[in-house]
Structures are given as structure tokens and as C-alpha cells.
Amino acid sequence: MKNMINVDSLTDIVSNSVGILIIFAVINLIHDNNKTYELEIPIEHETELRPAYIISKDDRLLILDTEQVFTNAALQAGKGAASNKRIFDLGYQGLFAQIDEKKGISFHARGTDDWSKFTELSKSGSELQKQLQQIDPKQYFAYFFVYDETNPGSASGSGFESFREARKYLQGRQVKSGWQPVSADFPPSICDFSYSNECQYLPSFLGSDSTASKS
């Protein structure tokens, strides 16, 4: 008589596993078809808070030091680099700039390698966390310029994920946020409301957020 290994119990386990997987796949399929994600949509509100500008691109964030930016721009403008709406190197975090009467100062983010990755938000004591912690919720709100261009193989805008994460982080610190999508054709720009109606930077929040912050 040929000696055979008894695989009955093993077959039993494997067939049970297959059965469970089939059930799981069917449940998953049914559940996925009915799944809807409800997003909370904050609404723009007028505010007396001042904006702290942040550029979000390539999953990285740059908190603009506006004082430094304007000093550098003024220096370049003084040298004539900014004449005739020419794009000039701002000498600040890989940013190039353009000065226009209507749009104010526009930024062209060409190199983002020196900017902080949004994943640093989860590391306590990271440089990005420190920078965001400097935003005083009683005086400022964060205003994001979010790049909506997609990188190859991605289904999301290059700045969407980093914006969402930073907004969540700031919300935890009671800092309000506002944003607008930007791209190479519609670059981020800072201008004064008194020059153009389009120069308006507003925070967006839910009604409950405003009552919570008031109390």
C-alpha cells in the first residue's frame, strides 16, 4: 500500500479560507458600491485676521516669510530686474517672481526641493511643525495657494494632500484656513484689495467653528 500524506485537514482549512475570502470580496463589493464620503465644506467668511501665506506644491509646503519676500523683491526691483513684468529670481526658496500692477507680486515655484514634505507634520518637533506653530490664531489665519496640477501617476493635485494635512493640523491648533487653487498659468499672487477686487484672501470655516472659537 502506497504511503500518502493525509492532507484532508489542510484542504479543509484552505477551502474555508477561500470561502471566507469570497464572502469578504462580495461584502466589500456591495459596501463599496454604496459608500459615499461626506465632505464637510467650510464657507468663506469675512475676517479681521491677517493671512499667513503658504504655498502647497509637490506634496511640500512653504510658509512664506512675507517680510523677506518683499525685501528681496524690492531689492531686485531696485536693480531693474522686475521691469516690464519680467520674471526674476527672488532668491528665496526657489521662488521666481513677477510684479504686475493688477496682480501685485506673483510667485512661480520652480524648485521645491528645499521645502518641507507634509509628512513632517506627523513628526513632533519638526521644522514644519515649528513654523506652523508660529501662526498665532488670534492674529492670523493660514491662506494656502494650492497647486492643482497632477504629477504623473497621481490622481490628486500636486498640492492637495499636503494642503489637507496642513489644514487638519492647523484646525487642531484653532488656526483658520483659506485656500485657492493655483497653477503655472494662474500662479499664486499677493496683492492689495484696494488695487483690485480679486485680491481677497478669506478664511473658510464651518459655522460651528466660528461659534467654538468665539466661546
Added chain:
Amino acid sequence: MASRASRYARYLPQEKLEISLFPFLSIFLCVMGVLSFINILSSVSTPQKIELTMELEQGYKVAFQVFTMPDGVISVPPINRLLELQQLVDEESRSTLAMIILRRQRVIDEVTYAQANPALVARSPDVEDISLWLYEIRLINEMALRVNFLYEEFLLFGIYPNGGEAYQKVRSVMTGSPHARNISVGLEPLDANWSLSLHKGSK
């Protein structure tokens, strides 16, 4: 005869048929592997179906949804509560509302029909269309205010990747429009694999 049968019965257990279960086991393992693979793949790549909502402030703010895509914009205006409002306003406003509802219903029907491929109904933002949305929203909000009906429409932008250009165009029309002055705006970034699911109120 009986002795032959009993002899046969005695021999029967010794002739037990041995079947090799290895081929079955192999098939089962293959099926299990494929199913696990499909499961993982589907959980990673299945487009999420989303429904855009907002936290209703005192339950009266209703979204006029505008989705901006690389090909243009899709508008999904609200209708449901307009029917209630229609009962409260005067004769003239009632007929204006009826026209608005009819126009909106046509837009929703178009979007519902092409829901599998919403890009088909996406249109390049047209100044006249945007002005009409703004005019209607303003008109409805004013009517609701006049009859003390707790209802306010606001513009809600869902911005898909590369949809920023269309959004900027709409906002630039809004900046120049007197109708947009008191209209609230909300906006949210959406990923390309988040498919559009119609707003409950529009169904």
C-alpha cells in the same frame, strides 16, 4: 450465496479508494491568491464615490454645486426646497420660481444622464451661464428672506485636479458681478478618482 456476500463485505474496507488531494489543494491556493490580490487591488484603486455636503448652519444653507474640471464646469443646482418656497411667495415670484425650477431640472437631468462620464456634460465656463446662476441664487435668497423662509443658497466649488483654471474664471466673473456680493462660497479639492455622486437634494 450468503457466504460469498459476507466474504465480499469482508474485503471491501481493504479496497479503499485513495484520492490525491494535491490538485484540489493547488487550485484552492491559486483561487485564494487571486482573490486576495483582487481584494487588495480593489481596496486600493476603487474610485471613491463621494457626496459633497456641508455642515448645515441651522439647517438652512443649501449648496449650489459647481464642479470644476480640466474640460470645464458642471453645475448641480438644488431644487427640492424650492417647491416649499414656491408655496409661500406671491404669484409673480411663483411663476419666476417655476421657470427656475424647470431650468434647473433640465440641468440635473443632463448630469444624471451622463453621470457615468460627467466630463461629457462639462462645459467651458461661460460668462452668461455664470451670471445666470448668480442672478438666480440672489433672486431665490431674496425671495426666501422676504417671506421669512429659512433658506439660503451658496456656491460650493468641488475642484478636481487641473480644474483651477475654470474656478479662477468663475471667480473672476463673480468679482465683477453685482449679484455675487452676498453669495457665500465654499470650495474643496477633489481627487480625480472621486466620482461624482449627486446631491441628495437634487434627486
